[in-house]
Amino acid sequence: MATSDDTAVTGKPSDVFESPSKPLLLSTYIDDFHHHSPPPSESDPSSSSHYPTTITYNYHSSRSVKDLPILILFLLFAISTFAFGIFASVNRNPNSPSSVSAFVYDIRTDSCIKDGTSSVTGDARVLFLNLLRSDSGYILKNLILTVVVTLILSIPLSVFVLFSLKHYAKQLVYISLPFFILVPIFIDLYWFVACTVNSTCSEKFPLGYRIIVLVFVLVVIGMIVWIFMLNWSRVELTVRIIRVSADALSNNLGLFGVLPVMILGLLAYFVPIVVFLVFARLNGEIVPTEKYGKVFCEWKQDSWVPAYYALAILTMLWSAAAMVEAQVYVISGTIAQWYFSKEDSRVKRSIRSSLRNAFGPSSGTICFSGLLIGIVRIVRGAVDTAANEDASGMVNVVLRCCVNALLSAFEFLNKFTINFAAITGEAYCASARLSYELLRRNLLSAVVVEIVSTRLLAAIIFVLSAVYAIVVCVILKAATDLGVDSYFVAVVAFVVVLVILGLLVHVLDNVIDTVYICYAVDRDKGEVCKADVHEIYVHLPISRNHNPSYLNARTPLLV
Template sequence: MADPSSSSSSSPTQPLLLSNPYPSQIPSTSDPEEEEEEPTQITYNYNTRPIKDLPFLILFSLFILSTFAFGIFASIHHNPNSSHISSFSYDLNTSSCIKPTSITLLNNFPPTKSNPFEVLFWTLVITLVFSVPCAAFLLTLLKHYTKQIVYASLPFFVIVPISLNIYWFVACTVTSSCTQSFPLVYRILVFLFVFLVIAVIVWIFVVNWHRIELTVSIIGVSANALSDNLGLLGVLPALTLGLFVYFVPIVVFLVFARLNGKIVPREKDGEYYCAWKQDGWVPAYYVLAILTMLWSAATMVEAQAYVISGTIAQWYFSKDESSLKRSLRSSLRNAFGPSFGTICFSGLLIFVVRLVRASVDNAKQDLPGIFNLILRCCVNAFMAAFDFLNKFAINFAAITGEAYCTSSRMTYELLSRNLLSAVFVETVSTRILGGISFVFAAIYGIVVCVILRGVIGIGVDSYFIAVMACLLQLVVLGFIVHVLDNVIETVYVCYAIDRDTGDVCKQEVHDVYVNLPISRNHRSHIARTTLV
């Protein structure tokens, strides 16, 4: 294998270094006047990493400390009389509201028991327990029988929604209560609309049929990588659970913050009454706490992506299988250590972008046509620019330990040098994985419905319980799909690093990812350079 350092020169506009093992994709033109210093060789950084993006780590810490500090203050200084305003009366002598000598509390909450809700509870518990082996079984199938499971699931993408559509239409037609509440015309419209959606799904698969084989191979590679790092499937849910535990005191603080205020007299039509006056700082605290929660949620999502990327990258570049045992622990240490500021920065950007998108979607409804169009164009341009710079940034930061902005720039330059798109990974794989999850969850929901109606004897409520069980199963399987998507993106970046250095760390990955289409933008640039 040629040494990449032996290359005499390279430039950011060059697709590959001269030692790249893919000479057929390297243009033969080179202008000596445009030659620049050879880019730094990129690989996984196993060394001790310095702290990056420290200002955003400090800002995030200030948000958390402020939220908890004011929350503790709100909890201690809340007014216990806030829920007894109706028991206070206005006193003419003191011109204030007087607390009565005794307060009678009526506890008119008789216990209720509902059999369907009990069945729903235990069904969801069983579903949650059963979802673990179900997810493991799906991952095993994707690893060893990728092609078979994909091609076997494709017909169900159409059969399942068609069957459900016909079933609900017939069931509603033969049920008198449904017929009365849902007229025939509306039933037919919904029936035809669902078939239209199914037709669109079929059209999407027909158009992308030539990419199915490549998709199968990519899913197989990602499933194999995840199977070798099963610890991720335990750590990532634990991080999510930790986020909810972290949210609990903030929610409690918000409840107590609402109770900070006093009961004051008000005048209406010459008569005085007692009313609750909330302290002026409470709305500001609500804004602070909600922003902290949203930023924390976005940061946790980015932290999970960082942990996945760091672990899979070590699997990709590792020459020694024994070092893989420490890869997950190393990724966690880097994520919540020197790179936590980078993760906070990435989470803040994701949060701001989603906030802008939501604000614009709400504002578009109140704007006239031309302003609506201008706003939509500006927002789309902003989103496209953000996706262009943000894509793979957190993956690259997990590999190298660089700051967020540096990772964004270096990722784009890396992919540009190697004719790889900064916004393209095989997106069909995501849709197929989502479809497989839907098929598994739908089949599970049908089985639950049959058991509830045939064995337990529950009537119409069985449909609702089955739908809830199906949704819970879909959430768990969707988590597996989310992890596999991050694995695919990480392997894509690692593959680009291999191309850049002329190395082959995982031959089975190169055999698959080499079939990905090269970037059209860079190919057009090379064509123009060749003509000149």
């Protein structure tokens, strides 16, 4: 397979455009690219030694292990978490902190002894049965049924959205945009009228507050409309980019099976850690304590338990961030193999090879990226928390600005690092440097990979989720006796669909980034592996403030 795949990236531009059916626009662009773009060594001779001779997908099954020290550090964290967790489970006290009230101080033994038994378990069982028999139980049953049906329907709904974006992206975007404005306006006006008519709601929310909420939502909607109007020149180009990414993802539908399994694997990995945290809380003893001249019994926790809590939580955060980066790696590796393959040919075992590389040679790189991402998010959260507190003064303001600037610079450099590592198998630092230099050499920007696409996709899934929630609400109103509680169940259904379709948007965003970096590799080598991608991505702006000439040029692009 390696031999056949390697030949896929050695084709010349002339071979690609030998067919008379190919558009003239792209062949003209390639000729212009060859005549006016010097090779990397001529354009930047001082740094040519830092670049590999060729940048393309590394098909070798035996990639070298990268960032091994970080992988060892991660394994030490994980092994220590499980080792101390097992010790906490074995060494736990059968008497929990909640049972302190059942102990009394014995002056003869100078210790706390149990005074009686507690019937908490039986009381809890009775309370649970009463809950199921009450009105809350009826709401809970309908809520669980709605969530289960929503999860089942989310699979065909996601496939429908994907293939709609592939074949009817323009129509779907133009249909969704008005609804993205009209649905919030309708909900806002409906809430205002319903709350005004309802006496209970009108008493809790006076007319002045209702008007403030109504106007505030309308102002937010107006700002969203203004943002779309400012970026309207990029909408047509963004639609084509979304269509390309949907086409790439539809050719690798196996990702929809692998990515949820990776999430479930992470949850299965978290389950014993959570159990260990519960058992760690039970490591201690009930001891007598003198307060105000009287002796009481209280729970004294072992001194090592807080340290274990910190270790376990850090391990979970690092693992979650690393799993997110692993998903990006698998997506990038799979899409890159599709991109560099021959046209009309299907790459075999692309997902399997990406998984093997992600959890094999590049596992240290993924752990390194997850560690840095986790640190950045923790620091940003701390900075935001400090900003919300009453921390005035010029020093605090300057310090927050410096920290935010450093975090933004890291996010800028990190944007395509994992994508590049999945393609080449390089270490994290080398991938960050080489991906930045690759884009710089080819006059491409790391910040303009159409952030409009994310907004458009967010608008589409918001509209679809809102429509689904409205349908659920109508069905519940007609088929059940939930009454006002049907709105709550519909909101939960809206959130579930929004989260699931949000995962689809997350995957599409990573596909767009991967195709962009693959396009940069093609451009750097002067080759064309996917002609339709080049026809679209050549119109991307070179900076945030540069508007693409897509609409003005009116050049015929490949549909």
